[in-house]
Amino acid sequence: MEPQVLEREAQSAIEGASTAAELDDVRVRYLGRKSELKQALRAVRDRETGMALNALRERLEKAITTRRRELEEAELEQLFAQEGLDVTLPGDPIPRGRLHLLTQIRREIEDIFVGLGYEVWDGDEVTAVWHSFDALTTDPGHPSRSPSDTFYLDDDTVLRPHTSSDQIRAMESRQPPLYLIAPGRCYRRDTPDATHSPTFLQFECLAVDRGITLADLQGTVLHFFRALFGPEREVRMRTSFFPFTEPSVEFDVTCFLCGGTGCAVCKHSGWIEMGGAGVVDPGVFENIGYDPEEWSGFAFGLGIERIAMLRHGLPDLRAFWENDLRVLAQF
Ligand SMILES: [Zn+2]
Structure with a gap:
């Protein structure tokens, strides 16, 4: 696959990942040991191609890190919204015992x-x-x-x-x-x-x-x-x-x-x-x-x-x- 095509495809997969697990799958697919990019890097023979592919790898890793942070923040937002913790609310009264x-x-x-x-x-x-x-x-x-x-x-x-x-x-x-x-x-x-x-x-x-x-x-x-x-x-x-x-x-x-x-x-x-x-x-x-x-x-x-x-x-x-x-x- 052409590096430009690969990059477009990978970037759009990173953008499209909506959970941390999905993002992990994307990372394995495009940057994992068996990924097309890693295989291309291993097969590289000239300096120029090597630099270009490494730059592509760095861009993709950065994109993944950015996306991961976004997802984590969104998750936290959602959690806060769900729990709706209001520290000013009075607690449940604790039942008090008495002597028999x-x-x-x-x-x-x-x-x-x-x-x-x-x-x-x-x-x-x-x-x-x-x-x-x-x-x-x-x-x-x-x-x-x-x-x-x-x-x-x-x-x-x-x-x-x-x-x-x-x-x-x-x-x-x-x-x-x-x-x-x-x-x-x-x-x-x-x-x-x-x-x-x-x-x-x-x-x-x-x-x-x-x-x-x-x-x-x-x-x-x-x-x-x-x-x-x-x-x-x-x-x-x-x-x-x-x-x-x-x-x-x-x-x-x-x-x-x-x-x-x-x-x-x-x-x-x-x-x-x-x-x-x-x-x-x-x-x-x-x-x-x-x-x-x-x-x-x-x-x-x-x-x-x-x-x-x-x-x-x-x-x-x-x-x-x-x-x-x-x-x-x-x-
Ligand atoms: Zn009586």
């Missing part, structure tokens, strides 16, 4: 007791059988000790079946007077349903001092329920039995939904059962080395989920563990 309802209630409970001068005791989820049963004077044959009720890690170690274990651990490591609450996760071999779960939160309240009586317990519980459920609440106690308290009571609070006139939540009695309590049995003090002649105390335990369910009208305990944000985000 049970955490909110646990902290509220802690605040109420801290306000009374109590200490928050951080207990252990793995405890000795001694702390969970023996020291609490639980009868060796008591059904709560059974492996079908309690999770045993070995013969002497269990997953805390109740926060009462923390009473013992606290008393073992301190001398009275003691005023503390121990909130924490407990474990029992329960099949999950609307009101049972193999894991649940409790808190234990323990006061040990000189001259503590059942009246102190009653006053403390009343203060607590009024702080939690409203200042009109009343508390009543019924006699009961627990191995580690004497006397033992169960306490009810006036229904905060109907105010005592009767509704579904209080089973039309006007009262809601809340939990067990009592004056610490002298045998417990003897077990941990306190002198029961000098010291007396009271203890009670409450389920944190039960408080949450009652206060917010939640019918199913499992809602706390399923972590459905549509439920949790309401609190």
Whole structure:
């Protein structure tokens, strides 16, 4: 092919390339190792022809470089136009988390007791059988000790079946007077349903001092329920039995939904059962080395989920563990 014809053809192919890939093809076709121009250069015998062909090669390379720059700029323009980035637009709001309802209630409970001068005791989820049963004077044959009720890690170690274990651990490591609450996760071999779960939160309240009586317990519980459920609440106690308290009571609070006139939540009695309590049995003090002649105390335990369910009208305990944000985000 005549060099002039070749140049016209190559220049028009370079102009016509509309993408970087097409331009690459053009370069291979006209300047590549097997191109007509390279073969002509290899075959050249005289200086004049050689100079002319080299000049042609340089012109074509320059044209390709120019075209490549044009294509790159056009591509960039197009990208900018497509993305339309406006740095002044506000971004998408980042969703903010919140504390789980049970955490909110646990902290509220802690605040109420801290306000009374109590200490928050951080207990252990793995405890000795001694702390969970023996020291609490639980009868060796008591059904709560059974492996079908309690999770045993070995013969002497269990997953805390109740926060009462923390009473013992606290008393073992301190001398009275003691005023503390121990909130924490407990474990029992329960099949999950609307009101049972193999894991649940409790808190234990323990006061040990000189001259503590059942009246102190009653006053403390009343203060607590009024702080939690409203200042009109009343508390009543019924006699009961627990191995580690004497006397033992169960306490009810006036229904905060109907105010005592009767509704579904209080089973039309006007009262809601809340939990067990009592004056610490002298045998417990003897077990941990306190002198029961000098010291007396009271203890009670409450389920944190039960408080949450009652206060917010939640019918199913499992809602706390399923972590459905549509439920949790309401609190
Ligand atoms: Zn009611």
